[in-house]
Amino acid sequence: MRKHLIAAAAATSLLLSACQRQAENLVEVTGHLFVFNYRVASATYLLTLKKTGPIPDGSVIIAEFENPQGGDPLVTNQKIYPIDDKIALQSEKLHCVRKDRPYSVSVRLVDKDGKVLQELKTEFRSDLDQTVLPSKPLVVGALYDKNPEVFKPDGSVDFSNTDKCPA
Template identity: 90%
Template sequence: MRKHLIVTATAIGLVLSACQREAENLVEVTGHLFVFNYRVASATYLLMLKKTGPIPDGSVIIAEFENPQGGAPLVLNQKVYPIDDKIALQSQNLHCVRKDRPYTVNVRLVDKDGKVLQELKTQFRSDLDQTVLPSKPLVVGAFYDKNPEVFKPDGSVDFSNTDKCPA
């Protein structure tokens, strides 16, 4: 009888412990890449997240992108809306992205009171060097007119990249 009681209590304990959820992840990374836009001569980080649990109203995602140029990280604060199932985080324009170098991004999901709900860390790696981009946009204006600073009146073109990047 005593043995039966111990086995039953153990089985109930195992079943109940299986019902408890570990710390729930509210978002997960579904993709990350560098976006090189030749037309406007820009490069940005793009991080995609998928909502995997209920996020409290008023929550904010704080992403700290490593600055390829050096110095302080590039910080993005973005409100999360209840209707959002997918969340896209895009950094400001970057300079000095290097091919095959890892760049770290730290992400915090914070509720309206400032309590950290979840932290994520991921790395970006580009298969292109930013030197492939021109320093100046190829087009300007609403009609995508050729940029006269790139396409000279004499017929020559200047696609050079003049970014001053650390070695």
């Protein structure tokens, strides 16, 4: 009799655990890439997400991007609005992005009280080295005038990249 009770209890707990609802995904990654902007000599991470469930008002997305230069991660906080179906997160300017090297990003969706609703991780990989970008913007001002630090009065140009990056 005791063996039957133990077996029945084990079977019941197994069935109940199988019925538990999986944690609902509220967002999913739809794209991730490096944005190299030659005009202003900058590189950034760009991560796009799609809402897949209802997100409580006042929620924020916190993304921690690996810093290609080393050191602390680059953190971006962005408020989520009910009207948003797609969410784009862009990092601050990057330095030292290397071709074919994986860079990690961690994303947390947090409600207004600080409770984590969802966490996800993904990787970025560039098919270009950041050394293709000049160190100085090619243009300046609202009219996109040639930058005199790049386009010299004597007709020479300086497209060099002077970033000091770890090996």
